[in-house]
Amino acid sequence: KKEFAVIGLGRFGQSVALTLIERGYSVLGIDHDREIVQRLSEQITQVAALDATDEEALRAVDIASFDTVVVAIGENFEGNLMTTVALKALDVRYVVCKTTTERQRRILLRVGADHVVLPEHDAGRRLAHMLTGPGVLDLLELEPGYSITELRIPRSMVGHTLIETNLRHRFGxxxxVIKREQTLTVSPSANYMFASNDLLVVLGKNADIARLSELT
Amino acid sequence: KKEFAVIGLGRFGQSVALTLIERGYSVLGIDHDREIVQRLSEQITQVAALDATDEEALRAVDIASFDTVVVAIGENFEGNLMTTVALKALDVRYVVCKTTTERQRRILLRVGADHVVLPEHDAGRRLAHMLTGPGVLDLLELEPGYSITELRIPRSMVGHTLIETNLRHRFGxxxxVIKREQTLTVSPSANYMFASNDLLVVLGKNADIARLSELT
Ligand SMILES: Nc1ncnc2c1ncn2[C@@H]1O[C@H](COP(=O)(O)OP(=O)(O)OP(=O)(O)O)[C@@H](O)[C@H]1O
Ligand SMILES: Nc1ncnc2c1ncn2[C@@H]1O[C@H](COP(=O)(O)OP(=O)(O)OP(=O)(O)O)[C@@H](O)[C@H]1O
Structure with a gap:
């Protein structure tokens, strides 16, 4: 089984570590704040209090033996960068970083990070999409401007069949999928009758989906 | 057109405000740090430096005239809570908050927040799902344990048709959708031939999708 290490146990790092453990993986959690390490020692497989920018300290916990190391250090970009460089110098196979801006992301990729995420930036975009489409609940952007979106059924569609609503022609x-209570209907047939508590999962351009979600 | 206010212009708040502006909406950005307000005054429609827990200060910018107010105050939960209570006391129609834990979320909902998001928590779960499914790129959880997932095509499927791979029976x-370069093929036919750079968008139980993504 794969082994993971998570450096930086703030809100994001804790969530990664605890979800990996929930899915049955073992995790080494690292933070330079002893209090945080102490508090999480019961929930995370193994913990260590050290400064992750210190290559000797990383060598001492045999960091290179972990398949994937997640660097979840936030506010201090220099610490984030130095840790990533140290991990790649110690031949860690796969390093994932989190950061704040596109510019920082490019720098981390250039010094060897294998994957970089921008959690607050992505979450902010997702919320803005949800707020500007009245019935939008969640979305997965397949490419810029084109997404799979989960939205509440517009009232005017209730009591009509899929073919009567003519969504492909009117909105593209x-x-x-249609979700009603706990039942999922995949690739619904033309004569599916919509009910008031249906949730639609649709694919299309963001602008077309926003038009559909404004339908009352 | 709808008008939005965003209180707290940290990483998350900025991303919400700037995405709303990108989609053509006007935004009032509020923060008690004058330096942040100054720095963002060119990019956000209108900005104000004030302490959002102060009801008089909120009344002075006519906060109740905004359709939706996003409270993006992070580390200081008390400030987050007092701001939410003040907004509801001033009859703001729709208040969205961000917070860190489930417990804090329940408290915010009880004092009147209309919607609460946990950005770092959700992003951490999403990354952990991606790390434990080798080819997984992104996912939309429709209900706990059941999601729509975007994943890289397993090598052993390349050169075979959809019907030959028998995914429904083998993995459920x-x-x-299949994404190849910029082309999206929705509800692919049985004789669709897979290529090495295809990305699959599949629906199923998380555990079944993880099994599929472990196929080499
Ligand atoms: N050099 C370092 N070595 C080990 N841990 C570190 C180092 N620098 C920062 N950390 C830890 O990383 C964690 C996350 O950092 P920080 O709080 O700055 O980021 P954040 O982006 O606000 O976090 P989050 O949004 O995940 O709560 C903190 O718990 C901090 O103690
Ligand atoms: N009472 C308040 N009134 C107005 N602004 C506030 C108040 N309290 C905090 N803020 C602002 O909210 C912003 C976000 O707060 P903070 O940095 O504590 O949270 P955070 O969760 O780390 O942010 P993020 O993850 O979005 O970067 C900061 O810019 C801060 O100045």
Whole structure:
């Protein structure tokens, strides 16, 4: 089984570590704040209090033996950068970093990070999409401007069939799945009758989906 | 057109405000740090430096005239809570908050928040799902344990048709969309031939999708 290390146990790092453990993996959690390490020692497989920018300290916990190391250090970009460089110098196979801006992301990729995420930036975009599409609940952007979106059924569609609503012609969207209570109907047939508590999962351009979600 | 206010212009708040502006909406950005307000005054429609827990200060910028107010104050939960209570006391129609833990979320909902997001928590879960499914790129969880997932095509499927791979019987997953370069094939036909750079968008149980993504 794969082994993971998570450096930086703030809100994001804790969530990564605890979800990996929930899925049955073992995790080494690292932070330079002894209090945080102490508090999490019961929930994380193994913990260590050290400064991750110190190559000797990383060598001492045999960091290179972990398949994947997540660097979840936030505010201090220099610490984030120095840690990433140290991990690659110690031949860690796969390093994932989190950072704040596109510019920082490019720098981290250039010094060897294998994957970089921008959690607050992505979450902010997702919320803005949800706020500007009234019934939008969640979305997965397949490419810029084109997404799979989960939205509440517009009232005017209730009591009509999928073919009667003519969504493909009127909005250019495809209904992939319909969720009603705990039941999921995949690739619904033309004569599916919509009910008031249906949730639609549709694919299309963000602008077309926003038009559909404004339908009342 | 709808008007938005965003209180707290940290990483998350900025991303919400700037994405709303990108989509053509006007935004009032509020922060008690004058330096941040100064730095963002060119990019955000209107800005104000004030302490959002102060009801008089909120009344002075006519906060109740905004359709939606996002409270993006992080580390200081008390400030987050007092701001939410003040907004609801001033009759703001729709208040969205961000916070860190489930417990804090329940408290915010009880004092009147209309919607609460946990950006770092959700981003951490999403990354952990991606790390434990080798080819997984992104996912939209429709209900706990059941999601739509974007994943790289397993090598052993390349050169075979959809019907030959028999995914529904072997893994219990449905292929909703296939992405190749900039082309999206929705509800692919049985004789679709897979290529090495295809990305699959599949629906199924997280555990079944993880099994599929471990296929080499
Ligand atoms: N050099 C370092 N070595 C080990 N741990 C570190 C180092 N620098 C920072 N950390 C730890 O990383 C964690 C996250 O850092 P920080 O709080 O700056 O980021 P953040 O982006 O606000 O976090 P989050 O949003 O995940 O709560 C903190 O717990 C901090 O103690
Ligand atoms: N009472 C308040 N009134 C107005 N602004 C506030 C108040 N309290 C905090 N803020 C601002 O909210 C912003 C976000 O707060 P903070 O940095 O504590 O959270 P954070 O969760 O680390 O942010 P992020 O992850 O979005 O960067 C900061 O810019 C801060 O100045």
């Amino acid at each position: 969207v495809t209904v992939l | 997953v449905t292929v909703l």
